[in-house]
Amino acid sequence: MDVLLFLLLTITFVLIYIGKRKPAIVTFGVTMLIYIYWFSYHADDKLNINL
Amino acid sequence: MLSIDTVRKINLISLFLLLTPLVGAFGIQIIDSEIPCPLCLLQRVGMFGVAVGILMNLKFGIHPLHYGISIVSALIGAAVSTRQVLLHVAPKVDGSTGFGDPVLGLHLYTWALVVFLVSIFAIALLMIFMKWAKNLAEEKQVLNKIEKAVFFIFIIVALANTIGAFLECGFSPCPDNPTHYKYLIN
Incomplete structure (x- = not known):
């Protein structure tokens, strides 16, 4: 991940x-969703405590 | 009030400041063979996210949406680094004070928290003191050589981190306390 x-x-x-502004924003949005899930x-x- | 040109220059400087911990952390990973922990990788993602909004400011012009992108990334990144600071807030039995070696007295995850909080504060100040145009048109800006160089550095560092993360843990979750690369013969 x-x-x-x-x-x-x-x-x-x-x-x-x-x-490509809109595709960049969409890609970034997907990244943030995965980021929040992964966190x-x-x-x-x-x-x-070893993290 | 700050003019658009001044804010653009401040944005460029802040990108170089953001590159410092990103390149530094990757340098420590390569030179000192200090393999990043899962939360350390997530903090790097947060810093790249902050850079996304600022790079969009350079390419498409200064816009509140771009600052919003940076603030969202900084908030999630701050949550990640706060989580790690809290994990190591109590000293361990073996006497170690935290994960990895401290740099200038602070561990890398504490530096990350400082970076995220300073980013949010700096963006707030820029938004307060910038002289906003009435019509915020998103027009592609012509990048100068330094701005192009910053773009290339960010692409290269992000790609290097992609390769590093793949070598460390492949597509599975990274181990809590990594000691070796999964796909690299040590």
Whole structure:
């Protein structure tokens, strides 16, 4: 999942650079949804102090 | 009141400031062989997210939507780093003070929290003191050489992190306390 997040961010940067504003915003939105899900996955790890 | 040109220059400087912890953390990962933990990776994602809004300001012009994108990323990133700070707030039995080695007295996740909070504060100040145009047209801006270079650096660093995350844990969740790369012969 971390790989997917970084990959989507790379795609977002490329889309911004080539001037595709709406696709960049959509890609970023998808990234943020996955980001929130993935953080909640880790935050629900109780008190695992090795994180 | 700050003119659009001044705000554009401040945006460019802030991108270089954001690159510092991102490149620094990746450098520590490569040079010191300090493999990032799952929450460390998520903090990097948050910093890249903050950069997305600022890069959009450079490419499409200054717009509140772009600042909103940066603030949302900074808020989630701050939540991630606060979570990690709280995990290590009590000293461990073995005497270690936290995950990884501290840099200038603070651990990387504490620096990340500072970066996110400063980002939110700086964006708020920019939005207060900028001289906004009446019609916010989203027009593609012509990027100068330095701005193009910043774009390329961000693309390269994000791609390097993609490869690093894949080598560390593939497509499965990263281990809590990583000791080696999953797809790299040590």
